[in-house]
Amino acid sequence: MTATRPSIRLQDKWLDHLLPLIDDEGWTDRAATVSAREAAISSEEKALAAPNGIKDLLERFFDRAEEDMLAGLEAQDLSDMRTHEKVAAGIKAWLSALEPHREAVKKASARGFAPWNAPAAAKRTWKTADAIWLAAGDTAEDYNRETKRALLSATLPTIVLYWLDDDYEEEELDAFIESRLKGAMKLGQWGSKFAKPGLELLDRLRGRGS
Numbered sequence: 001m002t003a004t005r006p007s008i009r010l011q012d013k014w015l016d017h018l019l020p021l022i023d024d025e026g027w028t029d030r031a032a033t034v035s036a037r038e039a040a041i042s043s044e045e046k047a048l049a050a051p052n053g054i055k056d057l058l059e060r061f062f063d064r065a066e067e068d069m070l071a072g073l074e075a076q077d078l079s080d081m082r083t084h085e086k087v088a089a090g091i092k093a094w095l096s097a098l099e100p101h102r103e104a105v106k107k108a109s110a111r112g113f114a115p116w117n118a119p120a121a122a123k124r125t126w127k128t129a130d131a132i133w134l135a136a137g138d139t140a141e142d143y144n145r146e147t148k149r150a151l152l153s154a155t156l157p158t159i160v161l162y163w164l165d166d167d168y169e170e171e172e173l174d175a176f177i178e179s180r181l182k183g184a185m186k187l188g189q190w191g192s193k194f195a196k197p198g199l200e201l202l203d204r205l206r207g208r209g210s
Helices: 006-025 029-038 043-049 054-074 083-112 115-135 143-164 170-209
Strands: none
Touching: 006 029, 006 043, 006 054, 006 083, 029 054, 054 083, 054 115, 083 115, 083 143, 083 170, 115 143, 143 170
């Protein structure tokens, strides 16, 4: 078993004290300061755990959700599932991991959708999409890898917004996820006809330059 880095342990300790404050304070510097004080985390430890402040803690929050997602999937038998069903199972396991902190996700979404946070939000979504595809057994290394993650990255925000609305039945969420994935698959099949030649040419050009 891989040992947890000291900075991760400190982040987790800090985050455990921060999350109860998020509902009222949001993902703010003030909340980070108060929770660090409550967790008895020193200035030196704060610099080690989260040199970028609240952004690092928000990143760790979603990293933990991905870790819980993987643990949840390990408890399931995915062997007879088709690829898109495995991806759907990954999305649902990820949402299940986030469920206890729905308000924190809502506040994070509001923060991420702000123009000045858009690049970080896009990077975070791509990382989650990558984790879901890897959990589904995807080992592609060609242009398909980027296409799959790009399409899922574009799909996840709409799924999260739907999930954040409490007014739905579980079957409706399942159907919504399935419909979004089917739409992404159709787009991917159409787009690959045009993307593949260009990406293959780019790979050849990169090879010449190496």
